[in-house]
Amino acid sequence: MGDRSNPEFLVVGHISKPHGIRGEVVVHPLTDHPEGAFAPGVVLLLSARDGAPDPAAPPLRVEGARAANRGWLVRFGGIRDRNDAERYRGRDLLRPLADLEPLDEGEVFYHQLLGLEVFHGGEESLGRVREVYEMQPADLLEVAGPRGVLLIPFRKEIVTSVDVEAGRMTIDPPPGLLEL
Incomplete structure (x- = not known):
């Protein structure tokens, strides 16, 4: 993990x-x-x-x-x-x-995202977060798994939940994002 x-x-x-x-x-x-x-x-x-x-x-x-x-x-x-x-x-x-100042509710340090397993719709595993890229207008998560390497924008509209303790993240990407 x-x-x-x-x-x-x-x-x-x-x-x-x-x-x-x-x-x-x-x-x-x-x-x-x-x-x-x-x-x-x-x-x-x-x-x-x-x-x-x-x-x-x-x-x-x-x-x-x-x-x-x-x-x-x-x-x-x-x-x-x-x-x-x-x-x-x-x-x-x-x-x-x-x-460091304590994190606000729902905030995480980027190093805590590394290794999280990413799920689409809560069921399909897309792989694990391998890297976080600080970009504009949104930071990108590099996820490596069965579909290859995916770049997922780290935005609240797409990343629906992050559970560091459980080692998982759930996403709800817009149509076509996973096919890029």
């Missing part, structure tokens, strides 16, 4: 580049709640190549942040100029799962 256990850390942003000369960085948020993830006082960790926290990198405490055109401009303690900021270019920012 796939492992949907909660990881210890989640990626909340990606540092794309330095901004200005005072040590700010441009962060592409990878969370639905960037105002909480980049609030002053929040401590974030840098990820290593394997996605785990980088043991050689110090924790970064947010000193200030503001929304910008293409993400968030974030100032971390200890990063005082552009040269310091340049060292963090291309790095992912992690936050302990225990520190």
